[in-house]
Amino acid sequence: MEKVLIITYYWPPAGGPGVQRWLKFVKYLRDFEIEPVVYVPENPTYPLIDKSLVSEIPKNIQVVQQKILEPYSVASIFSKKDTETISSGIIAKEGKQNFLQKMMLYIRGNFFIPDARKFWIKPSVNFLKNLLEEQQIKTIITTGPPHSLHLIGLQLKNELNIKWYADFRDPWTQIGYHDKLRLSKSSQQKHINLEKEVLNSADHIITTSFTTKKEFQNKTSKPVSVITNGFDEEPAENNIQLDKKFTFSHIGSLLSGRNPENLWNCLGELVLEEKSFADDFILNLVGAVSEEVLDSIKAAGLKDHLSLHKYVPHAEAIALQRRSQVLLLIEIDSQETKGIIPGKVFEYLAAKRPILALGPAEWDICxxxxxxxxxxxxxxxxxxxxKYHILKLYRKFKEERLEIDSRNIENYHRKALTRNLANLLKQK
Structure with missing residues (x-):
C-alpha cells in the first residue's frame, strides 16, 4: 500500500466536529489501498474532550506524536473561560468583550500569525523530514484550521520532492471571525500573503464547501476539489423510539451571532395560540448556549419548554438526533457564513428526521x-x-406521520467520501 502522511491538530480524545473528518478518513483509507500515517501533537490543548472517540481509531494505525508549545495552556492561568473561547475560534460580540478578551484577541491576531500553533511548525518540519525519508512517504496532507499546519506542509513541499494536499475545513482570511481579531494592516497582509503562498504551492486544494471552492479558485490556478464532511454507521440504541413530545433539537453551540429570534418568536406565538402545541413542544439545545440566546428564548415565552444539555459524547448526540421529531440547523445570517456546512447536517441526514434550516441567502446547505x-x-x-411550516410539521406529528422520504444520502457516507479522497490521492 502507498503511505500518506496526515498532519492534523485535532485527534481523539479531542471532541467536536473538527476531529471527525480525518478520524473517519483514516478509518476507510485502507479499503482503497492507502496506508495512513497520522501526525498529531503530543500535548495539545483541546477546548472539548470526548474520550469515547479514542475507541474509533483503527487498530495498528501509526500515530506519531511530537510536543507542541501551547500558549493557550499558559493563558488559562488568567482565565480558562476566555482561553477556551479564543482557542476554539469563538469570538464574543464586540460589546460583550471585557478588557482581558480584547487584549488576548489583539495578541492572538498580531503576535501569533497565522495562529497560536505556529510554534509547532519548525520542530515538526525538522522531525517530519526524517520520518518522510525513513518511511519513503511521498504524499502529505495538512488539514486546518489551525492554518499553521499548512505552513508545515509548505516548508516540507519546498524542501522535499513530495506531493502536498491542503485540506481546508474552514476558510482562512474569509472566515467570519477573522475581522474580529483586531489585526493591524501589516498583520492582515501577512495572513493574505501566507494564504496565497499556501494556495499556490500545494499540489491540490480540498475544501468542505462549494462557496470556499469558488473563493479559492479566484486566488489560485491549482486544482480545487470539494469533499464534504459526512456520516458514518454509528452504533444505535436498541429499539430506539421517537420522542413522544414534539421535540425540536439543535446539536452544537448557539452563540450570540447565531440567534434566530424569528424562530423563537414563531414558537412562542404558537405556544400562546395553541394549547395542544404548548403541551407538546420541547426545545432541546445540546452544547454551549450564550446568555444572549437564552435571554431571547425566555423573552419569547419558551422558558418552560427549554431543555438544556451540555456537551455530550458523540454516541449520545447521535441517539438524541434519531429520537427527535425535528432537527434544527442554524447559521449566522451573514454572507461570510454562506459557505459553512456544519458537520452535523450529515448526521442529521443519517438520522432521517425532518431538518429545519435557518441561515443566509444562498447558503450552501440549500x-x-x-x-x-x-x-x-x-x-x-x-x-x-x-411559522406556517412549523404548524404544518406539528399537524403531521399529531397525525403520527411526521416522516421524510430522503434520497441520495449514500453519497455522504464517510466511506463514499473516502473513495473520492483516495481517487484524488492516486492522481498522477
Missing part, C-alpha cells in the same frame, strides 16, 4: 436539502413562512 429532500430552508426574514 444544495444538500434540494438533493436529498431531507428538510426545508428559510431565510431569517421569512417569519410568516417559517
Amino acid at each position: 444544495q444538500f436539502l434540494e438533493e436529498t429532500l431531507a428538510g426545508t430552508f428559510f431565510k431569517y426574514s421569512e417569519e410568516e413562512k417559517l
Whole structure:
C-alpha cells in the first residue's frame, strides 16, 4: 500500500466536529489501498474532550506524536473561560468583550500569525523530514484550521520532492471571525500573503464547501476539489423510539451571532395560540448556549419548554438526533457564513428526521436539502413562512406521520467520501 502522511491538530480524545473528518478518513483509507500515517501533537490543548472517540481509531494505525508549545495552556492561568473561547475560534460580540478578551484577541491576531500553533511548525518540519525519508512517504496532507499546519506542509513541499494536499475545513482570511481579531494592516497582509503562498504551492486544494471552492479558485490556478464532511454507521440504541413530545433539537453551540429570534418568536406565538402545541413542544439545545440566546428564548415565552444539555459524547448526540421529531440547523445570517456546512447536517441526514434550516441567502446547505429532500430552508426574514411550516410539521406529528422520504444520502457516507479522497490521492 502507498503511505500518506496526515498532519492534523485535532485527534481523539479531542471532541467536536473538527476531529471527525480525518478520524473517519483514516478509518476507510485502507479499503482503497492507502496506508495512513497520522501526525498529531503530543500535548495539545483541546477546548472539548470526548474520550469515547479514542475507541474509533483503527487498530495498528501509526500515530506519531511530537510536543507542541501551547500558549493557550499558559493563558488559562488568567482565565480558562476566555482561553477556551479564543482557542476554539469563538469570538464574543464586540460589546460583550471585557478588557482581558480584547487584549488576548489583539495578541492572538498580531503576535501569533497565522495562529497560536505556529510554534509547532519548525520542530515538526525538522522531525517530519526524517520520518518522510525513513518511511519513503511521498504524499502529505495538512488539514486546518489551525492554518499553521499548512505552513508545515509548505516548508516540507519546498524542501522535499513530495506531493502536498491542503485540506481546508474552514476558510482562512474569509472566515467570519477573522475581522474580529483586531489585526493591524501589516498583520492582515501577512495572513493574505501566507494564504496565497499556501494556495499556490500545494499540489491540490480540498475544501468542505462549494462557496470556499469558488473563493479559492479566484486566488489560485491549482486544482480545487470539494469533499464534504459526512456520516458514518454509528452504533444505535436498541429499539430506539421517537420522542413522544414534539421535540425540536439543535446539536452544537448557539452563540450570540447565531440567534434566530424569528424562530423563537414563531414558537412562542404558537405556544400562546395553541394549547395542544404548548403541551407538546420541547426545545432541546445540546452544547454551549450564550446568555444572549437564552435571554431571547425566555423573552419569547419558551422558558418552560427549554431543555438544556451540555456537551455530550458523540454516541449520545447521535441517539438524541434519531429520537427527535425535528432537527434544527442554524447559521449566522451573514454572507461570510454562506459557505459553512456544519458537520452535523450529515448526521442529521443519517438520522432521517425532518431538518429545519435557518441561515443566509444562498447558503450552501440549500444544495444538500434540494438533493436529498431531507428538510426545508428559510431565510431569517421569512417569519410568516417559517411559522406556517412549523404548524404544518406539528399537524403531521399529531397525525403520527411526521416522516421524510430522503434520497441520495449514500453519497455522504464517510466511506463514499473516502473513495473520492483516495481517487484524488492516486492522481498522477
